[in-house]
Amino acid sequence: MLTVTIISQKGGAGKTTLAIHLAVAACAAGLPTVIVDTDPQATASRWGKWRNGADPDVIDCASHSLLPDKLAALDQAGAAFAVIDTPPAADIMAREACRAASLLLLPCRPRAFDLDAIRTTAELAKASGKPAFVVFMAGPPRAGVLYPEAEGVVRQIGLEVAPVMLPERAAFHHSVAEGKAAGETEPNGKAAADVARLWKWVGKQANVIPRKHASKVA
Ligand SMILES: Nc1ncnc2c1ncn2[C@@H]1O[C@H](COP(=O)(O)OP(=O)(O)OP(=O)(O)O)[C@@H](O)[C@H]1O
Numbered sequence: 598m599l600t601v602t603i604i605s606q607k608g609g610a611g612k613t614t615l616a617i618h619l620a621v622a623a624c625a626a627g628l629p630t631v632i633v634d635t636d637p638q639a640t641a642s643r644w645g646k647w648r649n650g651a652d653p654d655v656i657d658c659a660s661h662s663l664l665p666d667k668l669a670a671l672d673q674a675g676a677a678f679a680v681i682d683t684p685p686a687a688d689i690m691a692r693e694a695c696r697a698a699s700l701l702l703l704p705c706r707p708r709a710f711d712l713d714a715i716r717t718t719a720e721l722a723k724a725s726g727k728p729a730f731v732v733f734m735a736g737p738p739r740a741g742v743l744y745p746e747a748e749g750v751v752r753q754i755g756l757e758v759a760p761v762m763l764p765e766r767a768a769f770h771h772s773v774a775e776g777k778a779a780g781e782t783e784p785n786g787k788a789a790a791d792v793a794r795l796w797k798w799v800g801k802q803a804n805v806i807p808r809k810h811a812s813k814v815a
């Protein structure tokens with residue numbers, strides 16, 4: 598089971614938005630997918646309820662000590678892709694979620710305060726030894742020197758930047774308010790295209806999309 602953990606100690610960085618959109622993209626590509634919501638705020642779980650039973654399943658796991666067993670059970674039950682959404686804290690839950698991951702994604706707004714605040718999250722990611730990438734979230738879709746500068750800061754911190762971002766688009770917040778993802782409310786929109794590119798990159802990065810599914814994301 599490919600397990601992608603989304604971490605950022607900063608509140609509102611875009612963790613749940615990223616988790617939901619990746620999970621819906623994975624479902625659309627035919628992978629049995631689950632979101633594991635380890636955040637006591639339970640945002641992803643509420644979104645899951647608004648979906649009235651549509652995939653992906655959203656599983657609560659508020660206790661870090663239960664996480665390994667829950668993931669093992671999901672794997673046994675045939676899940677191919679798990680996205681772990683985490684609370685806004687670099688605490689024991691985030692550490693456990695990193696330990697379980699094949700790949701770490703660190704959502705971050707491309708802004709000075711946000712970039713400064715990812716240092717603690719970056720330390721956690723580096724300590725885990727797992728492949729880790731910053732994903733720029735909710736920045737301007739076109740922004741001249743902003744992204745190269747932000748990328749420079751991330752590299753100084755010792756992390757890589759994912760080549761795909763999810764910039765500020767209304768579809769990312771409108772869709773989730775309806776218990777959907779952007780690709781479900783506006784399948785031909787720019788947000789859907791961003792997510793498709795991100796999913797394709799995640800699949801390649803983790804090198805785990807089974808051959809039979811690969812054509813669906815190419
Ligand atoms: N790319 C984007 N375009 C537009 N809005 C976005 C984007 N990414 C995130 N948002 C909005 O930013 C806000 C915070 O996002 P989100 O809830 O995903 O962050 P979070 O890191 O999970 O927050 P928390 O730390 O509280 O769990 C939400 O209102 C969300 O809709």
Ligand SMILES: [Mg+2]
Nearest residue numbers: 612613636640
């Ligand atoms: Mg959240």
